[in-house]
Amino acid sequence: MRSGQEAVKRARRLLRQYCAANSITRLGTLTYGPPRCSDPVLLREHVASFFRDLRAGLGGDPFPYVWVPELHKDGVHLHVHFGVGRFIPRGKIEEAWGRGWVHIKRVSDMPVGSTTREEARRAAGYMSKYVSKSFDGVQGKGLHRYEVAQGFQPEKVRLVGDSRAEVLSKACDVMRAHPTDVWLSEDVEDWEAPPAVWAAWA
Incomplete structure (x- = not known):
C-alpha cells in the first residue's frame, strides 16, 4: 500500500x-x-x-x-x-x-x-x-x-554553496519563489545519516 x-x-x-x-x-x-x-x-x-x-x-x-x-x-x-x-x-x-x-x-x-x-x-x-x-x-x-510530450522534461540544475542557506537562496532564485515546504534532518530525533534538506515548490 x-x-x-x-x-x-x-x-x-x-x-x-x-x-x-x-x-x-x-x-x-x-x-x-x-x-x-x-x-x-x-x-x-x-x-x-x-x-x-x-x-x-x-x-x-x-x-x-x-x-x-x-x-x-x-x-x-x-x-x-x-x-x-x-x-x-x-x-x-x-x-x-x-x-x-x-x-x-x-x-x-x-x-x-x-x-x-x-x-x-x-x-x-x-x-x-x-x-x-x-x-x-x-x-x-x-x-x-x-x-x-517527450523532449520537454525539465533539466536537473546543480547548485553549490558554502551553506544550506546559500543553496536554498540560489534555489529560490531559480524557482523565482520561496519553497512551500521545507524538511530538515536536524528536526528528526536520532538522525544518523549526513545532514539533509528537502524543499518543495508547489
Whole structure:
C-alpha cells in the first residue's frame, strides 16, 4: 500500500515540475460522443492520434503537453483532461479530436498580478488531483497515470554553496519563489545519516 502511495506522490511531483517548466496554463477536456470509450488502451491510441493531428494542424512543430485519463461518474467510460502552454484555437482542437466534445480555457481563478509560473502551478494542481486516483481495473493496470510530450522534461540544475542557506537562496532564485515546504534532518530525533534538506515548490 505504501509503495502505491509513494508512486502517486512521485507522479504528482513530476507532473507539477513538468507543468511549471513548460508554462502549462491552459486546461482542456476531451469527451467522447457515441460510441463512448471504456478501453484504456484504445483511449491511449486515440489520444496519441489526437496530439499528432493537432501538431500537424498547428504547423508540425512539437509543443509541450500533458494529459490524464479519468473515469466518468458512471465508473465505466473514459474521458481525458489535458494541459498545454500556448493558445490553440478551439476549432483546431475539435478538428484533431473528432470523437465528441472539447473544452479548453486558460487558468483564470488567480489573484490579480499572478505570474505565468503561478498559473502553471495552479494548472498542475488541477491535473495532479486526477493522478492520485487509482488506475487499476477498468482504467488499465500497469498503464502510466499520465503522459507528457517527450523532449520537454525539465533539466536537473546543480547548485553549490558554502551553506544550506546559500543553496536554498540560489534555489529560490531559480524557482523565482520561496519553497512551500521545507524538511530538515536536524528536526528528526536520532538522525544518523549526513545532514539533509528537502524543499518543495508547489
